Amino acid sequence: MTQLQTRLTGLAGGTRPATRTLGVHPTVRFLLRRLGAAVLLLFVLSLVVFTLSTIAPGDPARAYVGANASNAAVAEARARLGLDDPFLVRYARFVGHALTGDLGRSLRTRHPVTADLAAFLPATVELVLTAFVLALVLGALFAVSGALRWPGGAVGRGVLLLLATAPPFLLAIVGVVVFFGSLGWLPAGGVGDFEDPGPFGMQALDSLLHGQADAWADAIWHLALPSVVLAVAPAVAVGRVLRASLDTVLGMDHVRTARSKGLTERRVLVGHVVRNAIGPALSMAGLQLGFMFAGVVVVEQVFSWPGIGNYLAASIPVADFPAIAGVTLVLGAVYVITNTVVDLLQALADPRVSAT
């Protein structure tokens, strides 16, 4: 954290006395404010999740002991689970435990939720991040090919737009039918046939670390379809925003100045256009990453992907509150952290953000 702060300060705030004033450096203050907001948001999130669980229908105690258990057994379970305590006491206990990494025990799997998350989260993260990188690359191509009027770019953009208009589940099913059913090029689901060698629980990454080429290829083969399905909509969202801001920035006076200096078009783009255009695309990318963690539930189901999406989908019908709360908190945290990181990146890209 501190190291990051120092680096950010050095980059964004300047090192000259002219930009320094008394007290905390503005960039550091900006960082602290954003981080404070993130922590606050997480607390609000935990409160919302917890409140919802208390007013939601379904008795966790009964779910815990089973539908056929006696009322006495349910009452005993209630007491043991602490469900009879006042709201604030239960919330405080919930937060206290959560802070020490204890999110309770899943009513369905009977494992600690933390252990379940540790088992299922890596696969989700691997899928979402792969899709996210893919979305960024596709989005950048979408935007740049449009802004610079690359020949043939319109065709690619049209295809991407078309794909993005389909809802993900439909895209997933059609993808399976075509690429698995008809062509047999890609697998129908799962993460792969090889044993994950560890340590991250991410097939592609772990096999790469261990230098297992065939396991890696197999993992990528399995990742291909779900990650494309997950990536197209965010790619178009990011691409459109980036395209619009590229168009705007390309028409700006300072770009004309840069060209009048006789810089090469590549240097004009890299030095004077991209950084000024990236802000809105960064916000959109952050937003989309959050959406992708939510949207992954559907995709994981279609592709039998062993991630938290599947875990959540299994937990909801049985009112497995600790599991649902755990997943929600984790997804919420990812969302908040992503957007905080995006804010920081924006401050880095544009010195005026942290100055105001």
Added chain:
Amino acid sequence: MSTGAAPTASAGPAEPVARVENFSLSLVRHGVRREVLHGVDLSVAPGEILGLVGESGSGKSVLALSLLGLLPDASRPEAEGRVSVTGVDMLRADERDRRPVRRTALGAVFQDPMTSLNPTMRIGRQLREVTGADDTSVGLLDRVGVRDAALRLSVYPHELSGGLRQRVMAAMAVARRPRLIVADEPTTALDVTVQAQLLTLLRELRDDFGCSVLMITHDLGVADQIADRLAVLYRGDLVELGPAREVVRHPRHAYTRALLGARLSLTGERDPRFARTVTVADEPDGTGGPVGGGAGGPVGGGAGEMAGDTTGEPRPARSPAVTISGLRREFRVRRAGVITALDGVDLTVDRGAALAIVGESGSGKSTLLRIVAGLETATAGSVRIAESTSGHGAQMVFQDAGSSLTPWLSVGEMLGERLRAERLDRAASRRRVVETLALVGLDPDVVGARPAELSGGQRQRVALARATIVPPAVLLCDEPTSALDASLARSVLGLIRDIRAELGTTVLFVTHDLAVARLMGDRIAVMRAGRVVELGEAEALLADPQDPYTRQLLDAVPTIAELDERPAPLEGGTA
């Protein structure tokens, strides 16, 4: 037309740096292809400063971009003739050949220093792109008059003032010792004192670096001060070309004469319509004035000229329409602490009178106006607007009419909106709208038009109509004409004057232009750093300024020596 073909005014035998030969250009704008330049012939000799004047839309900026080889692809330029710089065809040569010309032989300074530098790149890096080394950059910044040059390298453009940014632009333009600097209205966005400094700088740079300058401006005064030769563009035609002194003093073309005639100067005779006295007959003295006359106290920052109104003779005290007392406004800024925009301003404006507030950017004049309008709140002090029979409340006309009109509303809707409180029926409301449009000199046909379909002058007239359809007690004008061409500006100023006469409205007019202030104000208040440094009757104040700052402002106004000193009619004699 093609007067430039004959090398009558060529400065010596040397090969010209830039040559424009029979150059016609058409561009696509808003989906319509139009020819913007017709057979222009022009050349820039080594070491020469060539002035290029014309109103907006005359094609002067397009000519500049053509010389730089930077015509926007999006407007699909189609050209005939030739535009060459150091022998390279800047229209048709391969980009690989044109880029080195921009890199080594050309420098550019553009109009708006706020937007012409990359906002996310430090000044040092932007300079290094052309200088190659920070040491060279520091030397250059020193040369163009940027103090603490070494420290400035690490700041971003938004941390510099407009004048400093334009100096940085000038430094970048001369960094590679170009043969030609293309300066497109480089001083238009700057205050007069800064403008004067920058013009001097450009001339010095020409002398030091031996480069030529193509100086584009709409201000004949500026052109006369700096240019050796002067070219006049009118609707894409080069209508006049010759030695600058000659063209300015003995214009041959009717358009050049019109341009001179529209010029507002500090000494020229007031147009009869401007001289018309404003009568406030329907306003018996003191009626309904709830404001005590003594509230204002000593007005102004100690400059003693308290001549009551347009005439010096004593007259019974009129009731003030606007009373501003002890007005302070402070802004808390994260880095700089507290900035005092207004530092105790006391002013009173009599009913039906006009006060022009003059000052440079940052002097607090716009903040003052915005507080009077109720758009901002004061930190301390008070503003009182007396109700009167001629109207109530304050209405404001802004500098940029383009962005102060709602783009999706028609003119009729925008004007009708203000009538809502009066609960008129449809026909009556419609009648009022048409009447008001007539008052501002607009055809009833524009009722259905949206702002984008109107010209700049028409938009400003709509803004005026919107402000006066329900007559205000006070009309507040924030540089309403500074974005307009001279002739348009003149007509809009006349219009404000007419409205004032028609409605008996009190006017507060903010401007940075002393010549405009002279036309619009019975009295002029000069502001600097949040204070009124001088206040007095317009002509008297300009004839005999008391405060050194007022004198400095007056000296910085570009004047055309022989013309402006003689109080003779501008169009006299030469034709």
